[in-house]
Every structure is written in C-alpha cells, then in structure tokens.
Amino acid sequence: MTGGAPDGPGTPVAGAGAPGRGGSFGRRLAAAVAARGPLCAGIDPHPALLEAWGLPVDAGGLERFALAATEVLAAEAAVVKPQSAFFEAHGAAGIAVLERVLAHARQAGALVLLDVKRGDIGSTMAAYTAAYLADGAPLAADAVTLSPYLGVEALAPALDAAEREGRGVFLLARTSNPEADRVQRARLPDGRTLARSVVDAAARRNAGATPLGGVGVVVGATIAAAEVAGPDGLDLGALNGPVLAPGFGAQGATVSDLRRVFGPVLPAVLPASSRDILRHGPDPAALAAAVRRTRDALAELVTG
Numbered sequence: 165m166t167g168g169a170p171d172g173p174g175t176p177v178a179g180a181g182a183p184g185r186g187g188s189f190g191r192r193l194a195a196a197v198a199a200r201g202p203l204c205a206g207i208d209p210h211p212a213l214l215e216a217w218g219l220p221v222d223a224g225g226l227e228r229f230a231l232a233a234t235e236v237l238a239a240e241a242a243v244v245k246p247q248s249a250f251f252e253a254h255g256a257a258g259i260a261v262l263e264r265v266l267a268h269a270r271q272a273g274a275l276v277l278l279d280v281k282r283g284d285i286g287s288t289m290a291a292y293t294a295a296y297l298a299d300g301a302p303l304a305a306d307a308v309t310l311s312p313y314l315g316v317e318a319l320a321p322a323l324d325a326a327e328r329e330g331r332g333v334f335l336l337a338r339t340s341n342p343e344a345d346r347v348q349r350a351r352l353p354d355g356r357t358l359a360r361s362v363v364d365a366a367a368r369r370n371a372g373a374t375p376l377g378g379v380g381v382v383v384g385a386t387i388a389a390a391e392v393a394g395p396d397g398l399d400l401g402a403l404n405g406p407v408l409a410p411g412f413g414a415q416g417a418t419v420s421d422l423r424r425v426f427g428p429v430l431p432a433v434l435p436a437s438s439r440d441i442l443r444h445g446p447d448p449a450a451l452a453a454a455v456r457r458t459r460d461a462l463a464e465l466v467t468g
C-alpha cells in the first residue's frame with residue numbers, strides 16, 4: 165500500500181471502486197493510497213470549530229460545516245473519516261447530514277471510513293452490520309471502526325459481512341489516548357498484551373489476502389515506539405492489513421513520531437488528522453492548502 169507522490173487535487177482513484185463492485189477493501193484502499201497518498205482526513209464538526217468558522221452550533225451550522233469540509237477533503241485525501249459522535253449530537257437532523265456526507269465523499273472519489281466505534285454482543289452486532297456495512301443502507305460506509313472489547317469473536321457478523329461485501333473494519337487495538345494504557349497494555353494469561361491479541365486476531369482474518377486484507381487496526385501515533393517493535397511488540401509486520409494512526413496533528417504526534425513509532429510498517433499506515441486540518445477553514449483554498457501540505461509531508465514519509 166505504498167503511496168508515492170500524490171498526483172494532486174481530485175485525482176481519480178482508478179481501482180478504488182465501490183463495495184461489491186471494486187473488489188476487496190484492501191485492493192480499493194491500496195489503489196486510493198497509490199493515487200492520493202496515505203492521509204486519512206477527519207471530518208469532526210466540533211462545536212468550537214463551527215464557532216471558529218463563524219457558524220451557529222446547530223444542525224444548520226453542522227450541515228454547512230460538514231458539507232464544505234467534505235467537498236475539499238474528499239477531493240484531496242485517499243480516505244475521509246467522519247466522526248459519528250459530532251453528527252449524533254444533533255439528533256435526527258445530524259444523522260441526515262452524516263448520510264449526505266457519506267454520499268458526497270464517495271462521489272468525490274474518497275473512501276469513507278466512518279468512525280463509529282461499535283462493538284456489542286453478536287446479535288446486536290448483526291444490527292450494526294445492517295446499519296453500516298450493507299449495500300443500500302443510508303449510513304453504509306467503505307469501512308467502520310469497531311471496538312473489540314466485548315470480545316473479537318462477538319464482532320463476527322461485521323467481520324464476515326465486510327469481507328463478503330468488499331468493505332473494511334478497523335479494530336481498536338492500541339488507541340491514542342493516555343487513559344487506554346492500563347487496559348490495552350494489560351496481559352492475558354498467555355503473556356500477550358490485550359492490544360497484541362487484537363492485532364493477532366486481525367492478522368488471522370487477513371492471512372493470504374493480497375495486496376492486503378480488509379481487517380485493519382487502530383494504533384495511535386502517540387504511543388511509545390517500543391510498544392510496536394520488538395518481540396513483545398504489537399507485531400504489525402504480520403498484520404497484512406492497514407493501520408489507522410490517529411493522534412497525528414492536534415494530539416501532538418508529528419511526522420517524525422510516525423517514522424519512529426511505525427518504522428518498517430509505515431507503508432501500511434494511514435495517519436489520521438482532523439482538527440489540525442479543519443482549523444484552516446472556512447476558506448476552501450486555505451483548507452485545501454492545509455490538506456495538501458499534510459498529504460505531501462506524509463507522501464515524503466513513505467517514499468523518502
């Protein structure tokens with residue numbers, strides 16, 4: 165999934181296709197990254213950002229913010245990641261805006277990763293699967309984030325459907341927030357950390373897939389490099405799937421941190437940034453320039 169120098173704004177993504185028609189999620193993601201570089205641009209309509217853009221903090225302001233951001237970000241980045249929480253906060257009107265964001269982003273040629281962090285017992289996971297991973301569902305996305313902390317096996321309905329339909333999932337393994345340390349670094353009876361067991365489960369699902377499997381993991385760019393490398397590390401080299409790396413930008417991680425933390429697995433990493441890009445709006449030209457700067461810095465990271 166090496167993203168070379170991106171070709172520029174609105175570069176069509178040959179082979180990125182649509183779920184079901186464009187092949188596996190791994191193949192579509194690899195095509196998108198090859199065309200546009202590895203940036204995953206977040207669409208997080210924080211109330212403070214709406215205010216900074218001179219918009220009211222209501223469903224109307226949300227709509228103007230989210231659609232304007234989508235128009236710019238989805239024309240530049242390989243992947244856009246709407247954060248569901250900020251839409252849900254506005255109730256039914258917010259969900260209606262999210263539906264439009266998903267449709268617009270797809271039309272602009274970006275893959276859409278809906279950050280919704282779902283995870284429940286199997287029978288309820290079947291309903292979440294129908295909501296986010298089924299053709300024709302109003303909130304269907306190319307990929308979603310899932311929480312494996314009710315047991316990775318409980319996620320089977322979503323994992324099976326995603327594979328069948330050419331969609332992706334990203335399992336929270338080692339998240340970017342400091343509060344997660346105690347839970348995700350806790351040891352299982354077999355000595356592995358909980359985070360490592362999530363990566364291993366994803367790797368089993370991805371075994372044999374080419375160019376890479378559709379079960380990704382979330383590993384924050386903010387964590388210590390020692391947690392990734394070494395015999396006791398996360399073993400991302402065996403994942404054969406994408407790694408979503410939030411924490412880049414507003415949470416403090418830099419391009420050098422990405423290099424230090426992920427080293428040889430960088431070609432599989434999708435660095436995610438939301439506020440650090442969105443703060444450059446509402447002027448579309450300034451926002452586009454911020455996405456391009458970030459995208460170009462990341463392209464150098466992979467090629468250089």
Ligand SMILES: O=c1ccn([C@@H]2O[C@H](COP(=O)(O)O)[C@@H](O)[C@H]2O)c(=O)[nH]1
Pocket residue numbers: 206208247279338339340341382383384410411412413414415436437438439440
């Ligand atoms: O470990 C995680 C998992 C998800 N996130 C989400 O990513 C963005 C980060 O936003 P920034 O503005 O770039 O900090 C946000 O939607 C989080 O919910 C994460 O930060 N860490």
